[in-house]
Amino acid sequence: MQEKGFTILELLVAVSIFSVLSVMAALLFVNIFTGSNQQFSALSNVDQARLVTNQFTNEIRNATTGVEGSAPLNTASTNQIIFFSKSSLGGATVNRVRYYLVGTTLYKGVTVPSGNPPNYNLAQESNIIVQRDISNGVTPIFTYYDGSYAGSGSALVQPVNINSVKFVKMNLMVLTRVKENVNTVFSISAGATIRNLKNNLGN
Numbered sequence: 001m002q003e004k005g006f007t008i009l010e011l012l013v014a015v016s017i018f019s020v021l022s023v024m025a026a027l028l029f030v031n032i033f034t035g036s037n038q039q040f041s042a043l044s045n046v047d048q049a050r051l052v053t054n055q056f057t058n059e060i061r062n063a064t065t066g067v068e069g070s071a072p073l074n075t076a077s078t079n080q081i082i083f084f085s086k087s088s089l090g091g092a093t094v095n096r097v098r099y100y101l102v103g104t105t106l107y108k109g110v111t112v113p114s115g116n117p118p119n120y121n122l123a124q125e126s127n128i129i130v131q132r133d134i135s136n137g138v139t140p141i142f143t144y145y146d147g148s149y150a151g152s153g154s155a156l157v158q159p160v161n162i163n164s165v166k167f168v169k170m171n172l173m174v175l176t177r178v179k180e181n182v183n184t185v186f187s188i189s190a191g192a193t194i195r196n197l198k199n200n201l202g203n
Contacts, residue, residue: 045131046174046176049131049174049186053189056099056190057191059085059097060085060168061192062085063195063197064085065084066084066094066096067118067119070096070120072084072196073165075098076162076168077142077159079141080098080099081098081099081142082096082097083194084096095113097110098111098125099141099170101141105134106130107127107129108128108130109127111124111126131174134173134174135173135174135175136171136172136173141170141172142168142170142171144164144165144167144168145166145169146166146167147166149166165194166193168192169189169190170191172188174186
């Protein structure tokens with residue numbers, strides 16, 4: 001009677017085919033997983049940039065006098081702005097708000113007034129990261145315009161005279177990675193007129 005089964009040669013061929021298929025499946029999985037992570041990272045950076053510019057415009061639009069009498073706008077440089085505004089969540093407290101760039105990261109610092117009479121203790125500033133992978137280079141994060149600005153025209157030249165500023169724009173260029181070793185830059189700009197300083201027809 002003839003015995004049924006695999007010969008050693010057949011077994012070796014089967015194991016080799018299985019190994020090749022396993023390696024191919026693993027490589028395919030790694031490529032899909034890596035690609036998905038890169039796409040997610042790119043989308044996250046873009047979505048975050050949109051969120052940051054939207055929040056900033058709401059805050060700068062509602063900039064107002066600080067609790068100790070400070071002017072609505074305190075500092076107006078290319079990569080840092082300090083102003084006083086109520087919470088973007090609708091709170092009644094006027095906070096000191098500071099956006100500033102360190103390296104390729106944009107931070108937001110908020111100082112809540114305290115004491116009696118109330119003032120802003122800068123040692124109590126709370127800082128968070130609002131945007132990573134900033135790729136502006138020499139392009140200013142913040143640009144400032146006077147009361148004649150109506151959607152077009154040149155920004156005020158640094159150093160800016162704070163008393164001339166009526167409209168502020170945030171310009172973000174964010175690095176996104178859509179493929180391995182392939183970077184692109186997503187750009188977004190948004191701004192608003194400071195309502196308490198408004199003397200034109202800007203939004």
